[in-house]
Amino acid sequence: MAYAKGIEQVRVLIAQHKRWDRIFGVCGLLALMVGVLTFAALFVDMAIDGIPRLSVDFFFNFPSRRPAQAGILSAWVGSCLVMLVTAFFAVPLGVAAGLYLEEYAPRNWITDLIEINITNLAGVPSIVYGLLALGLFVYQFGLGQSILAAGLTLALLILPIVIVATRESIRAIPQGIREGAYALGGTQWQVCRDHIIPYSSAGILTGIIIGMARAIGETAPLITIGALTFIAFLPGAPLKAEPPFVSLDWVMSPFTAMPIQMFNWTSRPEAAFHQNAAAAGFVLVLMTLAMNGLAIWLRYRLRKNIKW
Amino acid sequence: MSAVPGDFSAAPPSGAMSARLAYRRSRIWREKLIELALFLAALVSVFTTVGIVYVLVKESVVFFSHVPLADFLGDTQWTPLFDDAHFGIVVLLSGTLTSSAVALAIAIPLGTIIAMYLSEFAPFSVREVAKPFLELLGGVPTIVYGYFALLFVTPILQWFYPELPGFNLLSAGIVMGIMIIPYVASISEDAMRAVPMNLREGSYAMGATRFQTAVKVVVPAAFSGIASAYILGISRAVGETMILAVAAGLQPNLTFNPLEPAATITAYIVQVALGDLPHGSVGYQTIFAAGLTLLLFTLACNIAGHMLRKSFREAY
DSSP, X not given: OHHHHHHHHHHHHHXXXXXXXXXXXXXXXXXXXXXXXXXXXXXXXXXXXXXXXXXXXXXXXXXXXXXXXXXXXXXXXXXXXXXXXXXXXXXXXXXXHHHIIIIIOOSSHHHHHXXXXXXXXXXXXXXXXHHHHIIIIIIISOOOSOHHHHHXXXXXXHHHHHHHHHHHHHHTSOHHHHHHHHHTTOOHHHHIIIIIHHHHHHHHHHHHHHHHHHHHHOOHHHHHHTXXXXXOSOOOOSBOSSTTOBOOGXXXXXXXXXHXXXXXXXXXXXXXXXXXXXXXXXXXXXXXXXXXXXXXXXXXXXXXXOOO | OTTSTTOOTTSSOHHHHHHHHHHHHHHHHHHHHHHHHHHHHHHHHHHHHHHHHHHHHHHHHHHHHHSOHHHHHHOSOBOTTSSSOOBOHHHHHHHHHHHHHHHHHHXXXXXXXXXXXXXXXXXXXXXXXXXXHHHHHHHSOHHHHHHHIIIIIHHHHHHHOTTOOSSOHHHHHHHHHHHHHHHHHHHHHHHHHTSOHHHHHHHHHTTOOHHHHIIIIIHHHTHHHXXXXXXXXXXXXXXXXXXXXXXXXXXXXXXXXXXXOOOOHHHHHHHHHHTTOOTTSHHHHHHHHXXXXXXXXXXXXXXXXXXXXXXXXXXX
């Protein structure tokens, strides 16, 4: 009898403990839901306020004192040009640095120093990059509040992201591929150029897209270097009718960008400007979502298709 | 040397040999050049750090020659742009710490629960959907979160507590916390997933439930990784700018009450950058002194995280 009672007690104990399992399972789902619902609320809120303002005019008007006529032409053109400069610097530098650290770097204190640096830089707040750019690019190098200064700043900001992505996808390439190429007499650079870089390119691309998505939404460093909030002109065209056909005047032009335009409209008291901010924010969120989504999809396909 | 097998130096006519040697030599030179170029690219990160420290220290040194360090740390007023200028960084620090505390009070519990759930409880399909979704959440620009805090969360909070001012640390902190959740969750989850399976199997074999295994075996084993996730969260919160600049106001205010508006270090830098202070004025230098404070704080966080990871790492 006492035996059966003991079993009963154990069963009760087990049931109690299993209840905790279920409770925690629900808690976990609820915690996830907080994230999901916040995101849904943010997206729907912006869509409701912003979509009525989205029209062709909104994309092709300059900012204005009258909220109904204000548009984001200079903002999105500025953002695109800054991204162009950012990619121009961040992609080659990041890929080269990642390649060096994975394939070339000897194990010594210089390599350790570089690696510690990259980890630390990933944790530096973006506004500190803004201060770096203000002190160094804007005043020391005399670049002024230009697209070039902004692009360089954001390039430095996303460099750790590109480097880490490059290293991870290079590390995934099996050693046998390198050995095969060396066995055929390839030099180190030939192995990198013909095998390592092509095979890791999809992973690198994923990292670049994530980095660019981060850069396009960055506001603080651009404000710090003194990007203007009211720009009613476009930078000089990069292509010209007469030789030499390309012009680099635009890199030194003052600029505004999507997040700065949105900040400007958000910080005004009138509700009509808040609608413009919502519309600009909606466009911005769609842009970053599309870029991040593309990166996630690329990574998913990569994991599915490549089996070494 | 001549006895080495495979030594062809005697075999081809001398012209062909020197051409081959020249080719090999040029190849070696090219290899060296390329390696040097790649090395320089890797050094850019070191130059960036040096540049940051150089700029911040250079301007701060000028600043501290005008303002004694004791005033900077001890004064309880922050009015650098007034005639009667006071430079008490404590005022901005209070805003930063209060908003970070609110953010962490949200991000750490939720992030940990999500990480435990995804790593130990969730079915494969939930995890496959949730992880990319969290990543998307982390990719939303912070200015958008700022808009959301000011024009969506604050009105909701005012509905519960009507006296809440339009700018306040609470709503900015809450939204900041939600922004940080993905970072905390994904790093903690990676740490928990790295715990070897046989530890869990041992725990299950002793009759422990999933919850008991998660709390008493997996979390302690992954503690170093989870702690460094928290520290990353702290340094994110301290360095966050736009949410606070938009939703917490730009008024310096020595307070630890999240229901009040207050400027943070980062918000102050934005405020100064938005105006047009002349290059070289004391007001211009304050933002570098403020930035140096910020950098030292996040650096301390990073080092603490690194040490935690090293000293608490369980080797399996």
